[in-house]
Amino acid sequence: MEDQITLIDPLDMHVHFRQSPQVEYFAPLTARTFSGALIMPNIVPPVRDATSLERYKADVQFATRTENFVPFHALFFNTDLTEEDFDHLDILSVKLYPDGITTNSEGGVASFDDPEVLRVMSIMEERGIVLCVHGETNDFVMDREKNFLERYKFWAEKFPKLKIVMEHITTAGAVKLAQQHENLFATITAHHLFITLDDVVGGMISPHNFCKPIAKRPEDRDALVEAALEINGPNPHKFMLGTDSAPHNKSMKESACGCAGVFTAPIALQLMAQLFAQNLSEPQPSLQRFVSCNAKAIYKLDPEDLSDKVVTLTKSPFIVPKEYHGVVPFMAGKEIEWSVQRVA
Amino acid sequence: MEDQITLIDPLDMHVHFRQSPQVEYFAPLTARTFSGALIMPNIVPPVRDATSLERYKADVQFATRTENFVPFHALFFNTDLTEEDFDHLDILSVKLYPDGITTNSEGGVASFDDPEVLRVMSIMEERGIVLCVHGETNDFVMDREKNFLERYKFWAEKFPKLKIVMEHITTAGAVKLAQQHENLFATITAHHLFITLDDVVGGMISPHNFCKPIAKRPEDRDALVEAALEINGPNPHKFMLGTDSAPHNKSMKESACGCAGVFTAPIALQLMAQLFAQNLSEPQPSLQRFVSCNAKAIYKLDPEDLSDKVVTLTKSPFIVPKEYHGVVPFMAGKEIEWSVQRVA
Numbered sequence: 001m002e003d004q005i006t007l008i009d010p011l012d013m014h015v016h017f018r019q020s021p022q023v024e025y026f027a028p029l030t031a032r033t034f035s036g037a038l039i040m041p042n043i044v045p046p047v048r049d050a051t052s053l054e055r056y057k058a059d060v061q062f063a064t065r066t067e068n069f070v071p072f073h074a075l076f077f078n079t080d081l082t083e084e085d086f087d088h089l090d091i092l093s094v095k096l097y098p099d100g101i102t103t104n105s106e107g108g109v110a111s112f113d114d115p116e117v118l119r120v121m122s123i124m125e126e127r128g129i130v131l132c133v134h135g136e137t138n139d140f141v142m143d144r145e146k147n148f149l150e151r152y153k154f155w156a157e158k159f160p161k162l163k164i165v166m167e168h169i170t171t172a173g174a175v176k177l178a179q180q181h182e183n184l185f186a187t188i189t190a191h192h193l194f195i196t197l198d199d200v201v202g203g204m205i206s207p208h209n210f211c212k213p214i215a216k217r218p219e220d221r222d223a224l225v226e227a228a229l230e231i232n233g234p235n236p237h238k239f240m241l242g243t244d245s246a247p248h249n250k251s252m253k254e255s256a257c258g259c260a261g262v263f264t265a266p267i268a269l270q271l272m273a274q275l276f277a278q279n280l281s282e283p284q285p286s287l288q289r290f291v292s293c294n295a296k297a298i299y300k301l302d303p304e305d306l307s308d309k310v311v312t313l314t315k316s317p318f319i320v321p322k323e324y325h326g327v328v329p330f331m332a333g334k335e336i337e338w339s340v341q342r343v344a
Numbered sequence: 345m346e347d348q349i350t351l352i353d354p355l356d357m358h359v360h361f362r363q364s365p366q367v368e369y370f371a372p373l374t375a376r377t378f379s380g381a382l383i384m385p386n387i388v389p390p391v392r393d394a395t396s397l398e399r400y401k402a403d404v405q406f407a408t409r410t411e412n413f414v415p416f417h418a419l420f421f422n423t424d425l426t427e428e429d430f431d432h433l434d435i436l437s438v439k440l441y442p443d444g445i446t447t448n449s450e451g452g453v454a455s456f457d458d459p460e461v462l463r464v465m466s467i468m469e470e471r472g473i474v475l476c477v478h479g480e481t482n483d484f485v486m487d488r489e490k491n492f493l494e495r496y497k498f499w500a501e502k503f504p505k506l507k508i509v510m511e512h513i514t515t516a517g518a519v520k521l522a523q524q525h526e527n528l529f530a531t532i533t534a535h536h537l538f539i540t541l542d543d544v545v546g547g548m549i550s551p552h553n554f555c556k557p558i559a560k561r562p563e564d565r566d567a568l569v570e571a572a573l574e575i576n577g578p579n580p581h582k583f584m585l586g587t588d589s590a591p592h593n594k595s596m597k598e599s600a601c602g603c604a605g606v607f608t609a610p611i612a613l614q615l616m617a618q619l620f621a622q623n624l625s626e627p628q629p630s631l632q633r634f635v636s637c638n639a640k641a642i643y644k645l646d647p648e649d650l651s652d653k654v655v656t657l658t659k660s661p662f663i664v665p666k667e668y669h670g671v672v673p674f675m676a677g678k679e680i681e682w683s684v685q686r687v688a
Binding site: 140141142196197198200201202204205206207208210214217218253254255256257258259260328332 | 484485486540541542544545546548549550551552554558561562597598599600601602603604672676
């Protein structure tokens, strides 16, 4: 058991920074310990064209100006996108939301095999732009991801050169599907590696563990942990950390009608260190792959583009603060076994 | 389609009245429209002996003194109970809680085949006292009732003359089991006839729809509705209304760690009228069985013991109040198609 883990260029490949003024509080909490992050476009209105992208990039740049941090952006998938648009857009990926499936996803895709949807995917395939997908149907909450898998399969087979990232996967079935298709990849959140539906509604009701997709069954969580830890040998750049960290004000969560989203940005690396160290005698190599190398390979990130951040984690207890700027984080008030010792 | 439904002696065979001072607010809300109710004993400390029973009976009697209402009591199942105790206890049933499974169930039964547990059941069988059970294991939240069914089966077969009421059932499997064993019966709540897990965590998180057992899948809800409505012909006194109405203060529900329980006492009959009228061209006979006759048959209630209350419901919209004494009811602020027109 090691007492220290050093990570080079940790990346969070799925994060919500919100918009002004919140972005100024929340973006730095990611930028402090991560070298880069892929920032989701479902703000209001969504980041769906060059103009809104430039504006949002400026906001994020300003919010993270004091940190050694590289923000990457995803564009909100829409069928107005033309080949010409892609010539000018400085994006790492395009994020597809089924219409109305999660926070601020109105105006997303209504039909997964709409010819216009497929046209945009075809352009992306040609140009090597990664497609990120919130993969849920409108079915019964425990079936939404499972029932979406056939759509992933359809796209993966129709566009064999298109890299598709199944975002924030929560089921054993999604892990398996990623392993079966060369062009399917997945992000896994920090919290889905820890919780099941029991942690949402199994004891008391816990709005701060409530997110979309909802945490599933214990065997699903176990499959995610196996995939992240590479229990059955290295996964060839399949799975990467994407926290889906999503700050919502305490009063928006603890209400008669609470928002979906778990906030983990400032504690995600500590949680990962704990999980990997508890399960592996040599946690560093697998964790380095999960929080950085796999993302670099999938997105073909140039090491020179990154900030060469070195984060040292140490096995010493860290009590999670009860709030960050009015937002209650995952595991608020509880102890994580690992702390961030140094960021260089 | 009838526009009026008259019910004689409606009964709520599973309700939580809380204790002083709350009992004085909540008991009357049941006593106003119900002729009688079976009051659950999981207060603090639980109603587990003659002394605590007498005290609680007095509190309930006082709280409902102005209403034409018959309170029935259930005793908290415990292995201190002797044959002699049963000579003196004025109870309708004994309620078994697995240890720690729900609100105030500490000190419940830890092992379902403990000889001492079976000894008490054997006395109850001999004396014709009904056993009510909160049937959940400590497994994954969606499996708790399903995994408990084998225990019901074990008891039902071991004590063929013991009437066992599976309380607040939520699954198609439980409906089927009740139909397979002569001595198994079940209560169904009002809210489980309307909601699924989607209404708890499928959209926003809804603490006021959160209860134990948790609402399950759509096909489970459909099976409960079929059983209550007697879609496949009259059920021979198998299923009865037991609202499990459980008031928790708004602030105890809308919190980082919200209590389990749905409050339906003052709206349960209106909800039932709506459900039965929407689904049956002649709703009255089935509804009369579900809210009264079946309970009378199962518990062998003497009609003379009851209050002969006549409740007339009419098809005219009723807006559910947003709060009752600090408690947010089920469907707060929403419209139910039926109202209570007259209680005589």
